[in-house]
Amino acid sequence: MTAYLARVTICCIFAENISQLKTARYLQTLGSFRNYYRSMKEILVTAFGRLQMLHYPFYLKEDETFEERQQNLIDHCLSYIGDLKEKNLLEVGCGNGLNCHYIHTRYGAKSITGIDISKENLDIAKKHFENSNIRFIEDNAQELVHIPDRSVDVILSVESAFHYPDKNAFFRQIKRVLRPGGVFLIVDIVRFPGDTERYFWFWKKSKMMYHADETEYHQYSSGNNLVFKHKENLTDRIIRGYEGHISWISGQNRNLFNYMMLKLFTILQVRFNVAQLRSSKQYMLFYGGHGEA
Numbered sequence: 001m002t003a004y005l006a007r008v009t010i011c012c013i014f015a016e017n018i019s020q021l022k023t024a025r026y027l028q029t030l031g032s033f034r035n036y037y038r039s040m041k042e043i044l045v046t047a048f049g050r051l052q053m054l055h056y057p058f059y060l061k062e063d064e065t066f067e068e069r070q071q072n073l074i075d076h077c078l079s080y081i082g083d084l085k086e087k088n089l090l091e092v093g094c095g096n097g098l099n100c101h102y103i104h105t106r107y108g109a110k111s112i113t114g115i116d117i118s119k120e121n122l123d124i125a126k127k128h129f130e131n132s133n134i135r136f137i138e139d140n141a142q143e144l145v146h147i148p149d150r151s152v153d154v155i156l157s158v159e160s161a162f163h164y165p166d167k168n169a170f171f172r173q174i175k176r177v178l179r180p181g182g183v184f185l186i187v188d189i190v191r192f193p194g195d196t197e198r199y200f201w202f203w204k205k206s207k208m209m210y211h212a213d214e215t216e217y218h219q220y221s222s223g224n225n226l227v228f229k230h231k232e233n234l235t236d237r238i239i240r241g242y243e244g245h246i247s248w249i250s251g252q253n254r255n256l257f258n259y260m261m262l263k264l265f266t267i268l269q270v271r272f273n274v275a276q277l278r279s280s281k282q283y284m285l286f287y288g289g290h291g292e293a
Helices: 002-028 033-048 066-078 098-107 119-129 167-177 201-206 214-222 235-241 256-279
Strands: 088-092 111-116 134-138 152-158 178-191 226-233 281-290
Touching (some): 152 167, 167 178, 167 214, 214 226, 235 281
Parallel strands (some): 152 178
16 A cells, blocks of 8 residues: 555656646746747647647638648748749748748749758758758858858748848848849738837847838848838738637647646737737738849
8 A cells, every 4th residue: 555655646746747847848938039939849749749830820711720820821922922843942940841841742842941040940850851852951041151142033931030130131141042033022020110129128139039110121122122022911810810729729638737738828829929919010921022233
């Protein structure tokens, strides 16, 4: 009996420690840039059982899954670009590589290069998605030291540019690496005009949040002899993309604690993102290319 109680006690202590570790993982999303993305990747795998794209969902119709709404965003972006069969595509800020894999599988680009500053992200991308058509490189969007001049037909940046402190340097690199006739497409979280982001500035700096407003985007583009062929405000579609989020987390094969933690985290994360998009941010798409010589 004593041995049995000892085993039960050990199991309870072990379970409690596991729960504390999982709780710590949620709390780490409030921390630095690297801790946020490391924890978010783990939480998404825990919630859905597989890797997920690391961007907001985009609404098309009712009763879509989280994965479908993430894919919707990539599909919407690429609808501006057309046939990729003979194109060399560069994704700047490729994260875990799933966007690149999806684009290759569905659209068959000639070649895809994903760059990111996070070695952790790139290790995941290389392990799961690198092949003869897709390569992943550690690089900085403001430098692109591994990308030759005029070597890219399509540049794609999805929810990455707001992490760049010097966006003008990023646009200089777009101009340098983009071939004549090539195009770039950026979707980014953009500040409302007049939003100074003075609140929580230290926390935002630790998370590498450097939001620009729409006017600044036009200045970065025109200052580097690039032009926007089209821009689109996707905010309403992104907000609607979170509809039904309560049903995304299944309680099947989960203990009650983990299920409730995932539910609570999802609710809080969604409310925070939606509140930002309703009060001080916009979700914008910018599509363009070289200006006149």
